[in-house]
Amino acid sequence: MTPDLLDGILVFTRVAERRSFTAAAKELGVTPAGVSWSIKSLEKRVGVPLLTRTTRSVGLTEAGKLFLEQARVGVAHVEAAFEAAQRLGAKPQGLLRLSVPYVAHTVLAPVLKGFAATYPDIELELVFEDRFADIAAEGYDAGIRIGEMIARDMIAVRLTPASPKVVAGSPTYFAERGTPKRPEHLEQHSCINARLSDGSIHRWAFVEDRGARGLRTFSIAVKGPLIVNGPAMCLSAAVSGVGLTYIIGTVVRPLIDQGLLRTCLEPFLPESPGFFIYFPSREQVLPKLRAFIEFCQSHAELHA
Numbered sequence: 001m002t003p004d005l006l007d008g009i010l011v012f013t014r015v016a017e018r019r020s021f022t023a024a025a026k027e028l029g030v031t032p033a034g035v036s037w038s039i040k041s042l043e044k045r046v047g048v049p050l051l052t053r054t055t056r057s058v059g060l061t062e063a064g065k066l067f068l069e070q071a072r073v074g075v076a077h078v079e080a081a082f083e084a085a086q087r088l089g090a091k092p093q094g095l096l097r098l099s100v101p102y103v104a105h106t107v108l109a110p111v112l113k114g115f116a117a118t119y120p121d122i123e124l125e126l127v128f129e130d131r132f133a134d135i136a137a138e139g140y141d142a143g144i145r146i147g148e149m150i151a152r153d154m155i156a157v158r159l160t161p162a163s164p165k166v167v168a169g170s171p172t173y174f175a176e177r178g179t180p181k182r183p184e185h186l187e188q189h190s191c192i193n194a195r196l197s198d199g200s201i202h203r204w205a206f207v208e209d210r211g212a213r214g215l216r217t218f219s220i221a222v223k224g225p226l227i228v229n230g231p232a233m234c235l236s237a238a239v240s241g242v243g244l245t246y247i248i249g250t251v252v253r254p255l256i257d258q259g260l261l262r263t264c265l266e267p268f269l270p271e272s273p274g275f276f277i278y279f280p281s282r283e284q285v286l287p288k289l290r291a292f293i294e295f296c297q298s299h300a301e302l303h304a
Contacts (some may be wrong), residue, residue: 008042011035012050013075016068019058092291093121099133099143100126103231104275106251107160108144108296115295122288130197130230136280141289146248147273154278159296162274163250165205168261172241179264180244183220190243191222195229204246206268217270222246235261248272 014024015035025032043050050064060068100108105128115124127133127140135143135154144159167180173190180186183206194202203219210216224243228234231247238245239260245252249272255261277293279285 008038009071010075010078011038012042013068013072015039015051015058016060016064021058091121092119092287094286094288095123095125096288096292097125097140098127098277098292099135099138099140100128101130101145102128103130103146103248103251104144105232106235106254107275110254111296111299114299115292118295119288119291122291124292135278141286142277142279144275144277147276153280155281156276156278157293158274159277159293160250160274160300162271163248164266164271165246165269166249166252166263167204167244167246167265167269168238168252168256168263169244170239170241170260171262173238173243174262174264176241181265183218183265183268186220186222186244189222189224191224192234192237192243192245193222193224193227194231194234194246195227201227202246205270206265207270208268250274 011024011028011030014027015021018024018027021032021035021039025035028035039051046063046067048063049061050067052059052061052064108126112124115122132145133140133143135141147156147158167186177189180189183204186204191204196202201221203221205217205219208216208218222244226237226242228237231251234245234247235252235255237243239255244264249263252261252263256263277296279289
């Protein structure tokens with residue numbers, strides 16, 4: 001198919017239906033001369049005359065009648081496609097597909113019911129994965145990640161406020177094993193390790209305020225009976241008393257509020273930048289994505 005194959009077809013159908021270059025030009029918002037040029041160019045590409053012209057009327061040749069019969073259906077479909085796309089851009093509706101890290105599931109879960117009720121015309125698809133998906137190439141509208149993990153060529157918009165990391169365990173665990181007072185005390189505790197996507201084991205990061213000597217940042221390779229590759233199992237194992245887990249405070253907050261987990265080592269824990277939603281360009285933000293961003297931000301503010 002040559003790039004200019006479709007040029008002039010809409011103009012031709014309007015002239016053929018109106019039997020007038022002038023009427024077609026007025027409907028399309030162009031000059032009669034422009035309409036005439038488009039028709040001549042189309043006839044040249046087709047290789048036969050499509051219209052008969054006199055000073056008083058415009059008619060169709062046999063080829064023109066056949067061409068109009070076939071082209072009219074295609075033009076109708078194209079116009080319908082334009083109208084559908086324009087409707088999608090006019091209000092929040094359609095499929096909203098997001099790439100989401102597993103660690104964000106407890107953050108998003110409380111939002112889903114309210115969002116669905118507020119925007120019934122949006123179908124939300126959450127694809128949970130910890131790899132870095134190519135948003136544009138893989139058909140996502142946007143992705144959600146922790147701020148420090150987003151590529152610099154992306155537009156990033158904050159969804160949740162910054163939140164401290166936490167070390168958390170069940171009340172039963174602390175009752176049986178005691179509460180560590182310093183990060184070094186974790187050597188005497190069972191810790192739930194997480195394997196990262198590159199195959200390494202996540203080291204637990206800490207910070208210590210040493211007064212006049214400034215802040216000391218360090219990390220510890222903890223040990224325990226369990227290694228998992230996702231935060232959901234980290235949380236489940238911690239709730240069941242297997243050991244301590246290290247995670248973002250925003251993620252674990254619902255379980256703390258329910259009394260299922262408690263935290264420790266608060267003075268030694270660094271801050272996480274929070275969750276951001278990212279996408280290639282602000283010009284590509286359709287109403288459905290804008291609605292999701294604003295809803296999540298409002299929810300985060302209400303529950304801060």
